[in-house]
Amino acid sequence: MKRLSRTVDSPGDLGTEVIAVPDDASIEIELRLESVMEGVLVTGTAHAPLKGECVRCLEPLSQECEVEFQEMFSYPDADDRSHENVDTGDDAEEEGPLYLEDDLFDLEPVLRDAVVLSLPLQPVCREDCPGLCPDCGARLADDPDHHHEEAVDIRWAALQELASSMKDDEKDVPRDGGDDSQEK
Numbered sequence: 001m002k003r004l005s006r007t008v009d010s011p012g013d014l015g016t017e018v019i020a021v022p023d024d025a026s027i028e029i030e031l032r033l034e035s036v037m038e039g040v041l042v043t044g045t046a047h048a049p050l051k052g053e054c055v056r057c058l059e060p061l062s063q064e065c066e067v068e069f070q071e072m073f074s075y076p077d078a079d080d081r082s083h084e085n086v087d088t089g090d091d092a093e094e095e096g097p098l099y100l101e102d103d104l105f106d107l108e109p110v111l112r113d114a115v116v117l118s119l120p121l122q123p124v125c126r127e128d129c130p131g132l133c134p135d136c137g138a139r140l141a142d143d144p145d146h147h148h149e150e151a152v153d154i155r156w157a158a159l160q161e162l163a164s165s166m167k168d169d170e171k172d173v174p175r176d177g178g179d180d181s182q183e184k
């Protein structure tokens with residue numbers, strides 16, 4: 001059994017559209033390597049910074065992720081049976097057994113899966129982030145008392161205009177804003 005600590009550069013493109021490990025970040029990895037009959041059992045944790053944006057208010061946010069993983073890396077010739085004969089079919093997109101290559105193992109796919117699976121689908125800057133004002137897009141957390149006087153739904157605005165113009169017609173008063181030809 002062997003323990004290892006490593007700090008590695010991010011392999012890049014590690015995350016989702018809303019939150020990811022920055023490409024220039026480094027990832028701290030602690031590993032425990034256990035020699036077993038058919039190969040090496042790798043158990044570890046990875047610690048990485050995250051950057052993303054709040055899905056409600058679009059504010060940038062920074063978090064950290066800590067993930068655990070475990071993977072068996074087999075000796076190439078240890079299990080010919082599973083290597084050759086497993087009929088994985090079409091639906092078996094999942095990775096098959098992983099193999100040691102010249103006494104090295106490639107941790108990247110393991111790390112990638114562990115990190116991506118741990119990421120929040122809907123990251124928020126804080127649990128109760130109120131998001132953005134539906135009328136003007138202001139960030140409500142900055143301005144909790146924010147509201148609009150007499151907000152008029154644009155779908156009703158045309159009707160209101162019509163209603164007021166009907167009244168105005170009786171009085172023969174030009175209605176405001178409706179007629180471009182009168183502007184100079």
Ligand SMILES: [Zn+2]
Pocket residue numbers: 054055056057058059124125126129130131
């Ligand atoms: Zn937010």
Ligand SMILES: [Zn+2]
Pocket residue numbers: 133134135136137138146147148
């Ligand atoms: Zn507003």
